[in-house]
Amino acid sequence: MTRSPSRQPLDLNLLVTLDALLSEGSVAGAANRMNLSPPAMSRQLARIRHLMNDPVLVRAGRGLVATPRAEAVRAQVRQLVQDAEGLVRGNADLDPATIERTFTIRSSDGFVGTFGAAIVELVVQQAPNARLRFVGEGNEDVDSLRDGRVDLDIGVIDGMGPEIRLQTLFRDRYIGVVRADHPLAQETVTIENFVAYPHVSVSRRGRFEGPVDTALALQGMRRTVSVAVANVADGLSIVSRSDHIVLLPGRIAAWYRRDFHGFELPVVTDELPPISIAWHPRFEKDAAHRWLRTCVREGAL
Missing domain, CATH: 3.40.190.10 (Periplasmic binding protein-like II)
Incomplete structure (x- = not known):
């Protein structure tokens, strides 16, 4: 007789594997973290899916995203793994x-x-x-x-x-940010009015172009990036006193949006590389x- 997944003996190593998969958001990243080959990690993911009766991670564009069930247990799995690590290593009682x-x-x-x-x-x-x-x-x-x-x-x-x-730590995507009384704060942002205003690029390497320019080119459009700065503070300083637009990661920009206006980009770009x-x-x-x-x-x- 075939036993249901819930009655199978629990392999606690799968909790560590699940934690790695949810933290990395990719099979390759989790495999590298656990010193396994990607095929071996894929087999572990298949076992987890069978055990939980849930896809756990599903394809979204070029990456993977956690299912609602996986998101619901993410913090609990992380805590269980940390508690186990502390127990084994004898450091759980650090004050x-x-x-x-x-x-x-x-x-x-x-x-x-x-x-x-x-x-x-x-x-x-x-x-x-x-x-x-x-x-x-x-x-x-x-x-x-x-x-x-x-x-x-x-x-x-x-x-x-x-x-x-x-x-x-987390994954993010770009949004547009302008001063609170910018004309774009009062109207729907389209590709046409998005490229009508000058842009600031935040790049430690001084780059003037990025993923949004590739997305615009596919629509036959091009923006004007008139200045590049090395950090967020300088970019926002320029935006606060001009009609410039700056693109920032959404979670980073959330803090500053008390004093600025943020908006969704009128083109679709890939998710940013993860913050780790x-x-x-x-x-x-x-x-x-x-x-x-x-x-x-x-x-x-």
Whole structure:
């Protein structure tokens, strides 16, 4: 007789696999994180789908998105895995109030402006003797993580190699942002009036073009990007006193939209690369470092 999935013995390793899949949002990312081949991870996903009687992750454009059932259990699965890790490693009873340490976090000004206050509040409440040092993005090298000059790297991270631990914080998409009394704040945004105004590009590498330009070109349209700046604050400063439009990740822009107007783009672009946290394996089992990673994840919810 065939047993139903709910009566099968539970393989607890599948919880770790599910956590990796939901965190990474891709089979390839989860496979890399768990040192498995993509085909092996696909087989694990098939087992999870059978066990939960749910697709768990479904195709959306070029990526995968979690089903409502998977979203509902995401936080619970993450907590179960963290509790298990703490139990096995013997660090589950760390009291954050005893931490006296300065942690250095490398991230963009947009991330700090949006999530910094929530992260700091968690740290102050739980570990009043700990200190945070936020430093700007620049040369995202492995050495600074390896030697402890930087505890966590936060942003769009690639090219660091398999040595570095990586976990997705969230995924985002571009929206348009203008000053609150901009003409576009009072009318429906179309491709025609979107390209009629000048644009600001926020790019650390000084790029004037991006995915939205590719999408516009498919419609036979082109925007005018008259200035490129290195950070969000400078872009918003220009937008606040001009008719320029700036494109920002939606979650980053949410904080600033108290003073600005945000709108959906009139063209469809791919989802932005995920915002992730990166750290060196030497801190993988460090209880205080794990606590810091938890604060960052909770603060960025």
